Amino acid sequence: MTDDAGQVAATPPPAPGRSRRLSDRGLAVAFISPALLLLLAMSVFPLLWALYLSFTDYSATRGGRAYFVGFGNYTAILTSAQVHQRALTTLIYVVGAVTLQTVLGFTIAYLISRRTRGRGLLTTLFLVPMMLSPVVVGLFWRFMLDAQFGVVNSMLGSIGLGQVEWLTRQRTALISLIVVDTWQWTPFIMLIALAGLTAVPKYLYEAASIDRASEWFRFRTITLPLVWPLLLIAVLFRAIEAFRLFDLVYILTNGGPGVSTETLSFHVYKVAFLGFNTGTASAYGILMVLVVIVLSQIYLRYLNRLKEG
Amino acid sequence: MAVSVDEAVSTGPARDRGRPARRRGGRGRSVLEVALLTVLAVVMLFPVLWMIETSIKENRDVYAVPAEFFGFTVTMEHFKDVFVGPDGGRSALSVAFLNSVLVAGASTVLATLLGVPAAWAYSRFAVKAKKDQLFFILSTRFMPPVVVVIPIFLMYRQVGLIDSKLGLILIYAAYNLPFTIWMMKGFVDEVPSEYEDAAMLDGYTRLQAFRRHTLPLLVPGIAATAVFALIFSWNEFVFAIFLTSSDSVRTAPPAIAGLIGGTTTDWGLVAAASVVFALPVLVFAYLVRKHLIAGVTLGAVRR
Numbered sequence: 001m002t003d004d005a006g007q008v009a010a011t012p013p014p015a016p017g018r019s020r021r022l023s024d025r026g027l028a029v030a031f032i033s034p035a036l037l038l039l040l041a042m043s044v045f046p047l048l049w050a051l052y053l054s055f056t057d058y059s060a061t062r063g064g065r066a067y068f069v070g071f072g073n074y075t076a077i078l079t080s081a082q083v084h085q086r087a088l089t090t091l092i093y094v095v096g097a098v099t100l101q102t103v104l105g106f107t108i109a110y111l112i113s114r115r116t117r118g119r120g121l122l123t124t125l126f127l128v129p130m131m132l133s134p135v136v137v138g139l140f141w142r143f144m145l146d147a148q149f150g151v152v153n154s155m156l157g158s159i160g161l162g163q164v165e166w167l168t169r170q171r172t173a174l175i176s177l178i179v180v181d182t183w184q185w186t187p188f189i190m191l192i193a194l195a196g197l198t199a200v201p202k203y204l205y206e207a208a209s210i211d212r213a214s215e216w217f218r219f220r221t222i223t224l225p226l227v228w229p230l231l232l233i234a235v236l237f238r239a240i241e242a243f244r245l246f247d248l249v250y251i252l253t254n255g256g257p258g259v260s261t262e263t264l265s266f267h268v269y270k271v272a273f274l275g276f277n278t279g280t281a282s283a284y285g286i287l288m289v290l291v292v293i294v295l296s297q298i299y300l301r302y303l304n305r306l307k308e309g
Numbered sequence: 310m311a312v313s314v315d316e317a318v319s320t321g322p323a324r325d326r327g328r329p330a331r332r333r334g335g336r337g338r339s340v341l342e343v344a345l346l347t348v349l350a351v352v353m354l355f356p357v358l359w360m361i362e363t364s365i366k367e368n369r370d371v372y373a374v375p376a377e378f379f380g381f382t383v384t385m386e387h388f389k390d391v392f393v394g395p396d397g398g399r400s401a402l403s404v405a406f407l408n409s410v411l412v413a414g415a416s417t418v419l420a421t422l423l424g425v426p427a428a429w430a431y432s433r434f435a436v437k438a439k440k441d442q443l444f445f446i447l448s449t450r451f452m453p454p455v456v457v458v459i460p461i462f463l464m465y466r467q468v469g470l471i472d473s474k475l476g477l478i479l480i481y482a483a484y485n486l487p488f489t490i491w492m493m494k495g496f497v498d499e500v501p502s503e504y505e506d507a508a509m510l511d512g513y514t515r516l517q518a519f520r521r522h523t524l525p526l527l528v529p530g531i532a533a534t535a536v537f538a539l540i541f542s543w544n545e546f547v548f549a550i551f552l553t554s555s556d557s558v559r560t561a562p563p564a565i566a567g568l569i570g571g572t573t574t575d576w577g578l579v580a581a582a583s584v585v586f587a588l589p590v591l592v593f594a595y596l597v598r599k600h601l602i603a604g605v606t607l608g609a610v611r612r
């Protein structure tokens with residue numbers, strides 16, 4: 001609403017006739033439609049196709065005719081114990097990783113914001129992991145976490161601790177996944193938290209220190225309430241990304257050992273590309289898309305409110 | 310309100326402690342904070358340093374137990390292996406790097422060509438249901454790639470785009486377009502539309518006003534946006550691994566991932582390839598560091 005009102009006000013008051021306004025509309029259509037067409041062709045159309053396939057028993061390898069099976073694929077997925085297991089794994093992973101990242105990221109941002117010198121350099125250094133490709137991150141941690149010659153075990157050994165089979169034991173594999181994801185994405189939370197922290201007006205702190213408010217009191221009543229909205233944006237964003245995560249699992253553990261690190265994304269891949277049950281995989285994918293749509297709607301609504309506020 | 314009352318009560322004793330004591334405590338805390346920050350920085354940076362170190366170690370040092378941190382022999386063999394194949398010709402990895410440059414470059418150009426005009430139109434004109442359109446555009450970017458790749462795979466198989474650079478370029482352009490539009494809309498919003506209005510009063514058409522007055526002011530923003538799109542395409546893995554298979558088409562991420570999986574893995578080579586792959590990203594990211602927040606939140610959060 002406010003945007004549109006701004007636009008109307010911005011056009012020159014003496015309306016220069018119909019033709020100008022019409023050409024503006026033409027220009028808008030000409031400039032926007034190519035972009036929308038590409039998105040329709042590469043994002044919307046594929047999803048609609050997946051929606052259609054999700055009601056059939058189509059298989060990409062068998063080919064041939066696809067038979068309509070109604071909601072069969074959906075009920076099969078929603079009642080499958082395997083899928084429930086993967087959902088639980090995904091939930092543990094998303095909650096674990098995002099919580100750790102938020103706590104660590106905010107801590108680092110807070111510590112950096114209290115420094116007066118070297119802030120720029122510190123921030124830049126901390127941001128490196130985030131810019132790396134998940135392939136590089138996954139491969140490299142796989143090397144570092146190797147049970148025999150990995151540097152992590154080597155360091156543990158040198159301080160007298162036992163060796164850990166990071167990626168080859170059920171429980172530790174999921175923990176490793178969470179640790180690696182945290183290593184890569186803590187900088188993301190840090191970056192956004194830091195933006196929030198540096199935007200807190202100085203005079204609030206000055207007023208608080210005149211009142212001799214304690215550090216903790218200042219943190220609780222000034223810092224946190226002002227940074228929280230931005231931090232929530234970062235957390236929601238990370239949660240969506242973590243829910244979609246595929247590449248790190250693929251590289252780091254390949255879902256193993258057993259199925260202990262198989263997230264929903266990874267399971268969809270296995271059903272689609274190793275099981276070749278394209279119909280089932282499409283239904284599975286559509287269900288995931290629904291979750292993502294709900295999450296991203298929350299995110300976008302919140303973002304919208306934040307922008308208007 | 311209740312919270313602030315509780316807080317006021319709990320801070321009572323601290324207030325009684327007096328100023329000098331608190332100042333001394335403050336210095337101690339400051340040292341502690343610096344120490345904590347240093348530890349965190351070391352933990353965060355160690356994997357990167359270890360990767361660089363591994364890439365210049367000889368093979369026997371790479372697998373040394375316990376790990377060797379200092380005093381190893383420096384070698385550039387692994388970097389040579391990244392670019393030169395065993396037969397002396399071009400290595401498969403170097404072909405993959407060239408493919409990555411081409412695919413990331415072309416998809417970025419395409420996303421920019423489509424995205425910048427759209428962003429300008431969204432910023433300047435009263436488009437119907439503008440906000441809904443913009444949110445719809447951004448939400449396409451949130452789709453799980455593994456899910457999208459299933460129908461894309463079938464679609465590409467039908468039209469013969471499987472295992473082709475063009476196929477990758479198109480999907481990457483679509484993948485970067487929501488980001489480009491959101492990011493650029495922010496930059497266009499910052500340029501007052503009065504410039505265009507004034508030019509139009511001088512007799513220019515809207516399009517000419519855009520080309521002559523707004524576009525030159527947008528160049529830094531376009532450059533920053535393009536750099537981010539370049540980084541996203543360069544790092545992308547899921548589409549690349551499912552939509553391409555042959556060495557002549559494959560981009561660097563699946564090619565590097567393909568280095569493991571045999572009976573033995575040459576970790577020195579993996580490290581060197583990773584360093585070569587990551588270096589341009591870090592350089593580019595440093596160049597656009599001012600826009601990093603907008604960039605990594607897909608243009609949704611701006612300062």
